[in-house]
Amino acid sequence: xxxxxxxxxxxxxxxxxxxxxxxxxxxxxxxxxxxxxxxxxxxxxxxxxxxxxxxxxxxxxxxxxxxxxxxxxxxxxxxxxxxxxxxxxxxxxxxxxxxxxxxxxxxxxxxxxxxxxxxxxxxxxxxxxxxxxxxxxxxxxxxxxxxxxxxxxxxxxxxxxxxxxxxxxxxxxxxxxx
Numbered sequence: 001x002x003x004x005x006x007x008x009x010x011x012x013x014x015x016x017x018x019x020x021x022x023x024x025x026x027x028x029x030x031x032x033x034x035x036x037x038x039x040x041x042x043x044x045x046x047x048x049x050x051x052x053x054x055x056x057x058x059x060x061x062x063x064x065x066x067x068x069x070x071x072x073x074x075x076x077x078x079x080x081x082x083x084x085x086x087x088x089x090x091x092x093x094x095x096x097x098x099x100x101x102x103x104x105x106x107x108x109x110x111x112x113x114x115x116x117x118x119x120x121x122x123x124x125x126x127x128x129x130x131x132x133x134x135x136x137x138x139x140x141x142x143x144x145x146x147x148x149x150x151x152x153x154x155x156x157x158x159x160x161x162x163x164x165x166x167x168x169x170x171x172x173x174x175x176x177x178x
Contacts, residue, residue, distance in 0.1 A: 047158035048141040052103065053134055054127035055116055060103060062158070069100045069161075069177050070154040074145045076108040077118050081167035082149040086122045088169045093126040100177060102126040105139060107148060153177065 051061040075082035093102050119128050142152050153162040153176045162176035
């Protein structure tokens, strides 16, 4: 409703009556929406500066994911929907790892050995980041996690393009990225 009132105010100023053509009205509306889109893009959520170390001791940061889509998935071993979506992430990563990086952020205090055993059971081959003294400050850098699983998807330029709370599958991942 607010947009309609703004459009009407731009097209038909109350201070004066003026005749305009339909094409002029269309151009004013088009300019309004282009300006609104530019403002939206300026406010786009960007990938935060981050640096985390995975279970294998590899560091992942803004430079290591540069030029790829980044899927940041917050999960836990006690979370049934998290466990259900892991095979989809594994399949997706195997198919698109040349274009996409996935960081599995294990948002619980689990020891390294238990996490390795768990990821081996599910044949997880994308980087898993433990909530540890080394990494825990970085977990909140991506945004608030109100429930699990929670997934943030960033484009190669670092702009947040999608966000999901709850289980996702390959179709959702592909739709968000491609």
